[in-house]
Amino acid sequence: MTNITVHGTPISTYVRTVRLLLEEAGTDYNLKDVGILNGENNSAEYLAKNPFGKVPTLEADGEFIYETAAITEYLDSVVANDKFSPSNPLSKARMRQIMAVIDSYFYAPAIRTIVIQRLIVPTQGGKTDEDAVKNAVAPAKTALEAIESLTVGSPYLLGSELTIADFYLIPIFFYLSNTPEFEAIIADTPKIKSWWNEVSQLPSVNKVCA
Ligand SMILES: N[C@@H](CCC(=O)N[C@@H](CS)C(=O)NCC(=O)O)C(=O)O
Numbered sequence: 001m002t003n004i005t006v007h008g009t010p011i012s013t014y015v016r017t018v019r020l021l022l023e024e025a026g027t028d029y030n031l032k033d034v035g036i037l038n039g040e041n042n043s044a045e046y047l048a049k050n051p052f053g054k055v056p057t058l059e060a061d062g063e064f065i066y067e068t069a070a071i072t073e074y075l076d077s078v079v080a081n082d083k084f085s086p087s088n089p090l091s092k093a094r095m096r097q098i099m100a101v102i103d104s105y106f107y108a109p110a111i112r113t114i115v116i117q118r119l120i121v122p123t124q125g126g127k128t129d130e131d132a133v134k135n136a137v138a139p140a141k142t143a144l145e146a147i148e149s150l151t152v153g154s155p156y157l158l159g160s161e162l163t164i165a166d167f168y169l170i171p172i173f174f175y176l177s178n179t180p181e182f183e184a185i186i187a188d189t190p191k192i193k194s195w196w197n198e199v200s201q202l203p204s205v206n207k208v209c210a
Pocket of ligand 1: 012013014068
């Protein structure tokens with residue numbers, strides 16, 4: 001059995017992506033907190049594991065792996081018998097497209113701007129940058145509509161089975177759904193709307209994200 005430690009703070013969406021896979025696989029793991037609000041992710045000790053100072057980093061039997069796509073695909077093979085990757089080549093390509101769209105086009109407007117400005121900045125004594133939030137809605141909407149066109153959406157993004165694509169989008173939705181911008185962003189994505197109603201009820205989501 002692989003000995004698994006996830007290095008990263010529990011509030012991180014990408015850490016939650018990895019943990020959702022582990023929870024759904026029913027695998028035991030350790031979570032080693034690495035704070036991103038207090039700069040612990042840029043300590044020499046952590047940079048030795050991940051030179052970019054991003055969380056998560058996976059430690060598996062003494063090997064360190066960073067980048068969530070690499071981590072989740074590795075874990076899927078090692079602990080879940082590839083249960084969370086479609087065997088059909090086209091569906092697998094769709095899964096990878098959704099992961100890449102999230103990384104490249106959705107995460108920045110949705111989390112780095114809207115969620116951070118609306119949910120984090122005020123709790124740290126700052127003031128929400130309303131212009132930045134306003135300007136992030138259109139790119140977030142464009143990215144989500146691209147994801148909508150790649151999904152089956154019932155009950156999960158790629159059909160009857162959970163895949164890594166679901167684990168990528170769920171943690172972002174968990175935060176974004178608590179912002180006033182959410183309704184505008186999902187206004188033209190009916191499949192993703194019903195997907196969210198379904199997946200937000202999963203016990204693993206409650207355990208990892210709530
Ligand atoms: N490309 C990385 C991105 C990970 C990432 O952006 N993690 C965020 C937390 S959700 C982080 O480490 N932020 C801290 C920082 O940028 O200083 C991956 O796929 O793992």
